[in-house]
Amino acid sequence: MVDAKRFKDEILTLLDHLYESQKDTMEETAQLMARCIENDGVVHVFGSGHSVGLAIDISLREGSLAPIHIIENADAVVLGTFTLEEFTDKVNKFERRQGVAQYFYNLYDIRENDIFFVISNSGINGVGIDFASLARENGHKVIVITSMIHTLAEDSRHPSGKKLYQLGDVVIDNCGPHGDALLPTNGIEKVCSVSSICNNAIAQMCAVRAIEIMKQDGYEPPVLNGNEEHDKALKEKYKGRI
């Protein structure tokens, strides 16, 4: 039986499992975020498709850390030189292409102490794998968020055969099922995806813990607080980087 109640009950159970199983990886992530920000770094978040939702959730509003930078696929066209036709090609899909990562990397002001979240539920597509690889080659720490059940069940679409989880300094399993949909039915399909929900919960838990670590270190965390002057000063500090 699929209905709202069943989804609500199962997502609450999944969130508990997520917390219990990913406590350590979330702690490592929060430590990396705190060290990065204390050293004037920026946290870049790259996610293809729906995965970019995590970045939206933890940035640009009251209560958010200021030095969060969202890397969106659409930037290739909006800020870059890709054509609309190249970007929306339904055969050679953008998020599955190789070689795009270097293009993105050159598009932004990325500095030594910056770190990267690379998020992909499947962890098998070209852009995310290239991006994580490139960030590591350039000496940045990479935090991967992926569904381990899904990624282990599918073949890599990258010529190296690698998957995203193999490239993370820290790998957080979002604990989502294969295919992302949570509820089985009497048919072949499953319904109700969970990756955005789990990813948001992970990001929020890491962010609040990172703020706590900064406080414990005696460093004032750069959190937007709705005060116009305060927020303007923070945005000015990271101008051109976020």
Add this chain to the structure above:
Amino acid sequence: MDIRKTYLDLLKQKIEYAYDTQLDKIQKVATMFGECMDNGGVVQLFAVKHGIEFANELNYRAGGIAPFHKQQLADMMIRHMCTKDEVYKTGEIYNRPEVYDQLTSLYELDDRDMYVLVSERGNEPLVLEYAKRAKAKGQKIVAVVNMKYYEKYGGTLLDYADEYLDMQSECPDLAVDVDGVKAGQTGTTVTNIIAQMLTAELYKYFIEKHGSAPVLLSANIKGADVHNNGLTDPYGKRVH
């Protein structure tokens, strides 16, 4: 106490509260969606700022229902019809009702469609223009607002809506106090969960009425592209 656990416990309370207070409305809205789709319509989604997450959760989603379509300002950005700053930094674009004509000119729309309009405050001229135009055509409107923000900022979107859902966030949306620093938003996640509860109830509608439902697969499993194209191709450019 682990600050992460404090956050998670609060998030879970909010999920339970959203279920308790919104279930009746979710069921009504799911039926509205199902009836629109049965009539050959597509559910059009338009969202303001962070509300885009609600639209993302319903549009072309793994384990979701096919006939949704998201109208997004990013489609204007990639055509260089507006700037990223107008959309994300200043939000100025939401004050310009004339953007409605520019944005909708990019899509193939049909009078059988209905609208879901997502706005915490329910007061931005652009989202109100969407509501007025849909209302003038006799199209159904579901508003998704945040009642605490809506009341504070004098929203009027509900004047046009046939039904509405409340995102239930606090104003401001800050769940935890970390040594004097307020942080930890729950609103988007609760909103995502409301969207998935809608998906569950919409699936139930299709199964009870037709015995099957047009459910999309994750694009990242073998065979998904063929399956998903089979569901969306009949709609041409009206979806995805």
